[in-house]
Amino acid sequence: MAKKAVTPGPRDERGVLQARILNSARQEFATHGWAGTTIRAVARAADVDPALVYHYFGSKERLLDAATDPPAKWLETVAATWATPRAELGTQLVRAVLGAWADDEIGPVLRAVVLTAAHDERTREKLRAVVERSLIGGSTLGTDETDRLRRSGLIASQLIGFALIRFIWRIEPVASMSEEDVVAAVAPNIQRYIDGDVVARPASTGGSGS
Template sequence: MTEPSAAGRRTGRRPGSPDTRDRILTSARELFARDGMDKTSMRAIAAAAGVDPALIHHYFGSKRELFLAAIELPVDPQAVISALAAAPVDELGAVLIRNLLQLWDSEARDALLAIFRSNVAAGDTAVIRSFILDVMLKDIAPRVDSPQGSGQTRITLVASQVSGLLLTRYLMKFEPLASMAADEVVVAVAPTVQRYLTGRID
């Protein structure tokens, strides 16, 4: 299949063969689950699906968009990512927790829980790890890389806090955490997240 020219493209959902698109998604799910987003290349997905790599860009745009489509996330996390990008470094902890809670307390909660629960049950930890580290937190690492080389360690520590919070508040429903108001959770958790981001971790 020949990729259409830029002038001939339309905005919105990209047209094309449903069979080809489904093969790409199936291959992407398998590779993302096995290797995670960061270690999975577009070429590897294309090879597994038996298509030209250009078709993946045609249907999905970027690897991030393909990943989100593959895990069938019911919401776009861009609101959280944009809020983090706009936040001062010394407010990242509070902004992250506040926006994550807003996302999980929205109408998408049941769908998010279903995805989280199914991946935990299936042992697909690479998918959860990639979503938190490679989608949600990746752009933060360079901003908190002080001392140099600590950025990845910092966001990994943040990921441990975030995944634990989501697990205990929404999936396991530990009380009183499960019933706490979002503002209370931000006050309790954000300082620890902020310390991971900008405090001493040695």
């Protein structure tokens, strides 16, 4: 049986160990929440000594922060997507979300944040901040700030709800739809939030009085 890592090794090995610890932490926090996760359980899942977890991360609070920090790659992807020509924006936002969840770096973090947020208020605040910064804060939609926030919020609600059904709860047949089918089904709704009416219009009275 291989001996568990107890002390930091060479730089490359340290990077591998840190990644292993973070992957295990994401699984533990997502499954058991903040209160139910222990450093010892994370270390056991990562096959390292608990002392090594403390060496790299210092505390459970800092481990949670590191495990649920959104990768810069995600923020850069969303920022670039918002710069897409308006007529293509609905399609590209859907593709960006599909690509992010399939990405080996971004996907596990998104999953950990969403699942851990169900147990932990601090992570809910982090999830809220990520959504506000990326899916809402990056948009330039609307005729004024209220309209921008309304449209961006509706887009975020659609994309997050879709992600829950497809990637977290894995409800069929949505979970196994092809990317092209998803884009064909979801992108027009997103595009309507971009270009269409998102508030009720007064009914026309029409006709003339007697």
